[in-house]
Amino acid sequence: MDRTEVYTRLASVFQDVFDREVALTDETTAADVPGWDSLNHITLIGTVEDEFDVKFPMKDVVGMKNVGELVDKIIELSK
Amino acid sequence: MEDFLRLLQWPLDGKALARKRIALRRALLERSGLLEKRIAVLGGSTTHDLVAFLELFLLGNGIRPIFYESEYNQWWEDAVFGNPTLDAFRPDVIFIHTSVRNIREWPALGAEPSDAGVEETVAKWRAAWEKIAEKFHCPVIQNNFEYLPYRLLGNLDGTDLRGRVSFVRRLNVAFADWARTHDGLYINDICWQAADFGLARWHDEAYWCLYKYAMSREALPTVAFNVANIVKALFGKNKKALALDLDNTLWGGVVGDDGSENLELGTETAVGQSYTEFQQYLKDLSRTGVLLNVISKNEPENAKAGLAHPQMVLKEGDFISVKANWEPKSENLKQMAQELSLLPESFVFVDDNPAEREIVRQQVPGAAVPEIGQVENYISALDHGGWFEPVKLSGDDLKRNAMYRENAQRVQLQNSFTDYGAYLDSLEMKATIRPLESVYMARIAQLTNKSNQFNLTTRRYTQEEIEQAAADSAFITRYGKLEDRFGDNGVVAISIGEVKGDVLELVLWLMSCRVLKRDMEFAMMDEMVAAAQTRGVRLIRGFYYPTAKNGMVREFYKTQGFTKVSEDAQGNAVWELDVSGGYEPKNHHIKIDR
16 A cells, blocks of 8 residues: 555545544644544544554554654554 | 434444544434433543444434533542532433443452452442432433453352452442332443453453543444433333334245245244244233234235244234235335324334335334344344333333233224214223322333323423422322223323412323323313312413424313413414313213222
8 A cells, every 4th residue: 555545545534533624744743633632533543443454553552743654654554 | 314324223333433423413413303311421431432422323313412521530529529510511311431440449369258349339339329319310321340351260250259250240230239229220231232242342452541441442332322222212212113024024935925834934944943033032022012013015814824823923912903915014104103193203114125124214214124134133133223222111011012902902892882972981991090109100200201292291201300290299290090991001191280379380291192082181181170279279271382293282272171372483382271260070981089
């Protein structure tokens, strides 16, 4: 899976979770997306896991800093 | 929209629900006639996602919830010490979402095995329930405990009193004992739900440590679905009747083609056994008060031959209504509902044929039409649906099928009379009409929540509120219980009036449709007026608030001799009857026991 495909599917996840279109880049963080609070973060991570059929190890969930790192992790786990 | 609604039915697709929930919520909120309820969720873990799912399932049941959520793990503090926000919230229901993660003190391995720890733990919860009962007078839904995902003592964990499996089991028994002996506490059995779901998938250590989720994200819809089923049952949104197909639903094969002697039924074949077990399940279900009916595309004599099959567990007498013809099933269902004085949406329609299911879905909105799969899945599909979720089994529930059968006999008798009054006299009716009594409180509360059609104000009461009204001298209350030569109809009518000076305002007036046209409403009015007159009341004031379902009583007060004094654009009307100059009793056919 290449980054473009991951981004396309990720955009649709964000659309469903936050109910709006979100422009995503590697640098996007929670601060950039209205509604991305600590509670919705859980929903987001869960929905991403569903979409890509992956399960993030606990230490990775804690460590991810931005969307770029999330995409890296998805690609790594779906190899 | 219909596809959306199917997401709310068993089997649950947690992933799709989570993904689509915002759009689903939006669509559900557009539906009209939603009943608003205030629900306080007191959590022992994170409740954010859980509440979101709960909202969807409640909306699917026609209930629009307004939520209060306790701060993280503040369930006990909120319940016992209260807080201003919760106090002002005035909940209609409180849901205590605790789990095995909230057990603080486990039996010590070094100690003598004993039961003491169970009592200590239960005492903590009991303090919360008692405080809530005292303060909020509302029903409480309480999770019991699921097992931990590990067993320190292996299989001995369930036997040794120091084992945690054993501890959880005994706590659950203690919770159930309390719920059985105290009104207003309802157990949400997450122990069973976790077993059904799979304990290994239920627990998610990562989500617990990261987000303080008591159970996995995947399991949350199951919990929310079950809680919603209890809530909807408390507020009278249960289904009441089944409409069952025959061919390949109650038996294997098509009776018109194969002949009744060749149907698959009974224990000789695996498939036959499956149908027999499904019938046994239905028979047991009917004993809880669910009404069984048949809608089948068949020649009547073929249907009859099938129903007379010696291996049938269900006999013709187990069904209230059997419709075997070639009319569309949706039309049969509507007609059947009318004949039984039920609403079409009170039915669950069970048919193996997807085309029949689809037409009923489209033509009878509100009726439940589960996907039932193959015969070996019928029981599971119907059972998990939670359509009939009882919150309490009253004597009336257990007798309901008999009552409906007796009604069918009354109709036969009625046909033999030309004079309706003579028919009523022949029924030899006896009514007990008295102030609300404690033995009937559960049934009375149930009636206020289930009656939709013959209900003037559609005011819903919890059992606690009913008890308060009964104890308050500002109110005149009466229940009516009706017996006749065919049997006991049980408690069928409730009236509550509030005395305001020399005026009696009828805040609640309802009757079960199973005793329509028996003059019971006149007997009730006679008693209310008589009671009011002894209190110096000179004027009786009645209210009619229209809903989608109570059109049949729009002119009720007119038939009682009242005069309409006002009516607004929505049809809300106020009626009055002056009783200062006397009152002529209107019941002539029912003997009254006061």
